[in-house]
Amino acid sequence: MNRWPPTTTLALQARGLNADLGGRPVLHGIDLALPAGRWTSIVGPNGAGKSTLLRALADLLPHQGTVELQGRRLADWPARERGQRLAWLGQSEHAADDLLVWDVAMLGRLPHRGWLAAPDARDHAAVEQALRCTQAWDWRHRSLGQLSGGERQRVLLARALAVQAPVLLMDEPLANLDPPHQADWLTTVRTLVRLGHTVISVLHEVSMALQADDVVVMAAGRVLHHGAAAQPETQRCLERVFDHRLAIHALQGQWVALPVLTPFESHLRDPHAD
Numbered sequence: 001m002n003r004w005p006p007t008t009t010l011a012l013q014a015r016g017l018n019a020d021l022g023g024r025p026v027l028h029g030i031d032l033a034l035p036a037g038r039w040t041s042i043v044g045p046n047g048a049g050k051s052t053l054l055r056a057l058a059d060l061l062p063h064q065g066t067v068e069l070q071g072r073r074l075a076d077w078p079a080r081e082r083g084q085r086l087a088w089l090g091q092s093e094h095a096a097d098d099l100l101v102w103d104v105a106m107l108g109r110l111p112h113r114g115w116l117a118a119p120d121a122r123d124h125a126a127v128e129q130a131l132r133c134t135q136a137w138d139w140r141h142r143s144l145g146q147l148s149g150g151e152r153q154r155v156l157l158a159r160a161l162a163v164q165a166p167v168l169l170m171d172e173p174l175a176n177l178d179p180p181h182q183a184d185w186l187t188t189v190r191t192l193v194r195l196g197h198t199v200i201s202v203l204h205e206v207s208m209a210l211q212a213d214d215v216v217v218m219a220a221g222r223v224l225h226h227g228a229a230a231q232p233e234t235q236r237c238l239e240r241v242f243d244h245r246l247a248i249h250a251l252q253g254q255w256v257a258l259p260v261l262t263p264f265e266s267h268l269r270d271p272h273a274d
């Protein structure tokens with residue numbers, strides 16, 4: 001039987017993490033140990049604090065408490081080394097519309113390049129591999145502003161992949177992606193994990209989140225549960241945190257979350273009534 005938590009090294013560890021937004025506490029003393037070489041999904045209702053937690057883990061947000069990346073406090077890593085080890089894909093990221101797709105992906109190589117140094121062959125190879133992986137290679141000469149929402153998301157994903165970091169944090173990476181590209185993303189994540197990378201993603205699609213090795217369930221700025229996706233305790237916690245408005249079923253060797261419909265009086269009024 002598989003034991004959980006797995007006895008492995010940690011990619012990221014948070015201790016006593018608190019964060020405020022707009023003067024309001026949003027994260028409340030979060031302790032979290034995220035194992036290396038696994039894919040962890042962070043799931044919870046709207047406003048639970050998932051994005052805030054991810055941003056705090058990436059040190060993109062002022063916070064109290066400590067975060068360690070590969071056993072060393074974030075603040076103690078030289079910026080460049082940290083940038084090589086921790087890649088980030090944010091939610092609805094803004095990037096300059098006039099930048100070419102190639103140049104956006106090349107931004108992922110900045111932590112690997114010397115000050116004002118031109119990209120070398122390794123940078124070119126990493127960018128090409130990332131753009132091909134997200135099937136954005138054919139648009140490399142187009143500007144970001146000429147792309148649809150999903151195409152743009154694939155370029156931003158390529159930028160994160162081009163870093164070739166051992167740890168990847170992704171907030172809503174599936175936003176705007178059609179089903180084939182969601183499936184491609186899944187394949188990419190599985191491949192990265194097989195190669196020893198750590199992936200931590202915030203996902204709204206619970207069925208997709210259940211494909212991960214582990215799931216962190218959040219509500220109201222706290223971690224309610226952290227366990228293997230296949231564990232019954234994890235799945236019951238997910239059903240609970242969404243007020244039993246979804247039910248998790250086994251289907252063809254995968255876990256799927258289906259909506260639970262309850263009869264309720266509609267807030268929509270029939271304009272022809274009366």
Ligand SMILES: Nc1ncnc2c1ncn2[C@@H]1O[C@H](COP(=O)(O)OP(=O)(O)OP(=O)(O)O)[C@@H](O)[C@H]1O
Nearest residue numbers: 021022024026044045046047048049050051052053
């Ligand atoms: N700039 C801000 N100022 C004040 N409060 C904020 C700000 N940004 C977010 N919040 C609040 O912080 C809480 C956590 O937000 P966060 O975006 O981390 O939640 P989330 O779990 O990622 O939500 P969602 O599933 O809707 O993306 C929410 O209650 C939200 O209203």
